[in-house]
Amino acid sequence: MKEVDFSKDDLEVLIDLADDLKTKEKHGIPQRFMSGKHIALIFEKQSTRTRSAFTVAATKLGANVEYLNKNDIQLGSKESVEDTAKVLGRMFDGIAYRGSEQSTVEALGEYSDIPVWNALTDDWHPTQMLADFLTIKENFGTYEGKTITFVGDGRNNVAHSLLVTGAMLGANVHILAPESLQPALSVQKMAYDIAEQSGSKLLVTADKAEGMYGSDAVYTDVWVSMGEEDAFEERFNLLSEYQVNQELMDMSGNPDAIFLHCLPAIHDTATDVGKLAYEKFGVNGMEVTDDVFRSPASKVFDQAENRMHTIKALLAVTCGNVH
Known part of the structure; x- marks a missing residue:
C-alpha cells in the first residue's frame, strides 16, 4: 500500500x-x-x-x-x-x-x-516512484549512488515517497524546501532509519546551494495540490525562490543533470492556472520555467510513459x- x-x-x-x-x-x-x-x-x-x-x-x-x-x-x-x-x-x-x-x-x-x-x-505515491526510478536508471544506467533533489513543497506525497524510496534503493535524496514546507518528521525518521542500512545519503534543507550541489536529477511538482487552491498566493510567496530555472539547474554543478516532473506542470500560460499566475504575479511559469521544461535535460515525457x-x-x- x-x-x-x-x-x-x-x-x-x-x-x-x-x-x-x-x-x-x-x-x-x-x-x-x-x-x-x-x-x-x-x-x-x-x-x-x-x-x-x-x-x-x-x-x-x-x-x-x-x-x-x-x-x-x-x-x-x-x-x-x-x-x-x-x-x-x-x-x-x-x-x-x-x-x-x-x-x-x-x-x-x-x-x-x-x-x-x-x-x-x-x-x-508509490506507482509514481516506480516510473521515476526506471527513468533515472534509463538515463544513468543505475539509480544507486545517484543524487535526486526534490525542489518545492517537501510535505507532499511525491516528496515523501521519493525520500523513502530513494533510501530503500540506495539513491541519495535531497529535499530542498522552505522550513515550513519540509517533509513530516515521521517520514524523515523513517527514511533516515532506512538509509542507515542502505548507505543512502539524505539531506533536508532550505539552502539552495547546499541542496542543489551534486544533483543528478532535479525533481519538482506543482506548488498547489488538489484541494489547496485557496492557498495559491501564500504558496507562491513561500516557493517563488525555489522555482526550477536554468540558474538553479546550474547550481548542481552537473552538466548532465536531468529534470523530472510528475506532471501536470505549470510552465507557461497555456493553462487556466498558468494564466492566473501571470495575472496575479506576472510570471510565465510557476514551479519550473518553460525553457527548462522543454530543454534536452527534461525527461518528463519519458517519465510519464x-x-x-x-x-x-x-x-x-x-x-x-x-x-
Whole structure:
C-alpha cells in the first residue's frame, strides 16, 4: 500500500520487469498475462496519467477495466469501505484506489482479499516512484549512488515517497524546501532509519546551494495540490525562490543533470492556472520555467510513459500469470 510495505528486492524486480516489458512492447511482443481478469479503478481524485496508465497497461495485458469515480459508488458515505471491499473482492481480480485517505486503500486491501494498488493518496505515491526510478536508471544506467533533489513543497506525497524510496534503493535524496514546507518528521525518521542500512545519503534543507550541489536529477511538482487552491498566493510567496530555472539547474554543478516532473506542470500560460499566475504575479511559469521544461535535460515525457510500463509490471506480478 506504500513503499515500505515492500522490500528493496520487490521494488527492483518491478523496475527491472518494467524495463523488460517496455523493450518487448517496442518489438511488438504480446504480453497477455492477465487474460480474462477484471480490475476496478476507484478514483476519488482526477487523473490523466495514472488513470490512462492503469487502463492501457491492464488492457495490453488482456484484462478488462471498470472505472468507478466518487459519484459511481458510495464508498464511506452510504456504504462502509469494509463492505464495499468485500463486495468488489467477489467480483474483481484487483482494485486500484486513488484518493485522499491512506486508511481507505489499506482497508480495501485488508477486506477485499484481492490485490489492491495505491494509485495515490495524500501521504504516498508509490506507482509514481516506480516510473521515476526506471527513468533515472534509463538515463544513468543505475539509480544507486545517484543524487535526486526534490525542489518545492517537501510535505507532499511525491516528496515523501521519493525520500523513502530513494533510501530503500540506495539513491541519495535531497529535499530542498522552505522550513515550513519540509517533509513530516515521521517520514524523515523513517527514511533516515532506512538509509542507515542502505548507505543512502539524505539531506533536508532550505539552502539552495547546499541542496542543489551534486544533483543528478532535479525533481519538482506543482506548488498547489488538489484541494489547496485557496492557498495559491501564500504558496507562491513561500516557493517563488525555489522555482526550477536554468540558474538553479546550474547550481548542481552537473552538466548532465536531468529534470523530472510528475506532471501536470505549470510552465507557461497555456493553462487556466498558468494564466492566473501571470495575472496575479506576472510570471510565465510557476514551479519550473518553460525553457527548462522543454530543454534536452527534461525527461518528463519519458517519465510519464514509464507510468504505463511500470504499472504493467506491477499488475503482471501481483495479479497476472507471469512465468
